[in-house]
Amino acid sequence: MSQGNMENSKSDELSPQDNDELCISYLEGNRKGIVVFSMRRFKARNSMGRNIIQMMIDGLEEVKFDTSIRALIIRSEVPGVFCAGADLKERAQMTNAQVAAFVQKLRSTVNDIHNFPVPVIAAIDGAALGGGLEMALGCDLRVASTSAKMGLVETKLAIIPGAGGTQRLPRVLGPALAKELIYTGRVLDGQQAAQIGLVNHCVDQNEAGDAAYLRSLTLAEEILPQGPIALRMAKQAINRGLEVELESGLKFEEAYYAQVIPTKDRIEGLTAFKEKRPPKYQGH
Numbered sequence: 001m002s003q004g005n006m007e008n009s010k011s012d013e014l015s016p017q018d019n020d021e022l023c024i025s026y027l028e029g030n031r032k033g034i035v036v037f038s039m040r041r042f043k044a045r046n047s048m049g050r051n052i053i054q055m056m057i058d059g060l061e062e063v064k065f066d067t068s069i070r071a072l073i074i075r076s077e078v079p080g081v082f083c084a085g086a087d088l089k090e091r092a093q094m095t096n097a098q099v100a101a102f103v104q105k106l107r108s109t110v111n112d113i114h115n116f117p118v119p120v121i122a123a124i125d126g127a128a129l130g131g132g133l134e135m136a137l138g139c140d141l142r143v144a145s146t147s148a149k150m151g152l153v154e155t156k157l158a159i160i161p162g163a164g165g166t167q168r169l170p171r172v173l174g175p176a177l178a179k180e181l182i183y184t185g186r187v188l189d190g191q192q193a194a195q196i197g198l199v200n201h202c203v204d205q206n207e208a209g210d211a212a213y214l215r216s217l218t219l220a221e222e223i224l225p226q227g228p229i230a231l232r233m234a235k236q237a238i239n240r241g242l243e244v245e246l247e248s249g250l251k252f253e254e255a256y257y258a259q260v261i262p263t264k265d266r267i268e269g270l271t272a273f274k275e276k277r278p279p280k281y282q283g284h
Contacts, residue, residue: 023056023077024063033070033218035063040077048131049087050102051082060112067283071220072116074139075123082148083132084123103162106131108203110138110163114239115264119223121147124199125209125215126150129187133165140235142199142269143219145188145212150198151187171242173197227265228283233243233257 021041027034037059039046046052063069076082086106091099113120113135122128122136124144133150136142144150152165158168161182170178173196180186190212194202201219203211223231233256242251260266264284272279 015109020055021052022059024059031217031221031224033068033222033224034217035066035069035072037072037074039075039083042078044087044089045081045084045127046076046078046092046132047084047087048106048135049090053102053106057105057109057112060109060116064117067228069118070226070231071118072120073213073216073220074113074135075210075216076125079126079209080147081126081132082122082125082128083093083110085130085132085153106163110134113138114164114168116213117235118228119220119231119235121216121219122144123210123213124150124190125205125212128154130161130165131163134161134165134168137165137168141216141219142193143201143203143212143216144193144199145203145205145209146190146235147205148190148193148199148202148212149187150190150193151185152182153185153187155182156185224280225281227260227263227279227281229263229268230260234262 009226017032021039023038023040025036025038026032027036037056039052041047041049041052063072072178091102094102119141120139121141121143122139124142125148126145127149128136129149129151130153133224136150152169154165156160161169166182169182172178173181177196180271181188188196188198190202193199201215203215206212206214237256239254240252245254265279265281268281269279
């Protein structure tokens, strides 16, 4: 797995012949605190095979305890595609038991993204189909280019979404619209996805093919100045609260709010407000 620094809008690109299917970049300068996962399985259009899934699991485990990280962006370096879904050539060689085990592992990986401590942004420059869209649904925020193509197309293959799509899409769009999209296997472009709330932002595609990634960077930069412990607690309060009724959700909010009260960052926020200066949060 490759690691590197990235000061500009793009990472130092590695050759498509490089064996790494996932590159992790820690940004520097004004973007310090942003980490980028770049999928780069060029020949297979980032389809989710055993290797890239294991690299994603290892990468998430590697960075999740780094308290200097404020935001994670998941993007693709493969032109025209975010993630084309499952690697069907690889899956065709699996037994029924192996398929079930692999889908469980993919579902667990998307759960790891969903539960990652800091905000996660999916930069969708291209196709996000099947498992690719399920991965994006596991992220907190989604940014798409106008040329993006998104859909849970599993019913076309006589299967159903198995990495959380049947659960997360209804929570994002509501059950009726989610059912329509899953039943029909319909594919939406970036503008259509933005109109129904599937993505937070849709941006015009550029010549470099990274418009959604650049917008994701801007979005991550808006997150950077906020209190890091507050970000983590807010994410957990929202995620846990969505799983229960309002009364229980408010209890979660109360519990997570209690964890920010004794922090030095909270006092720094109050002091900075009083002194009319930007706060300098340390994550303590």
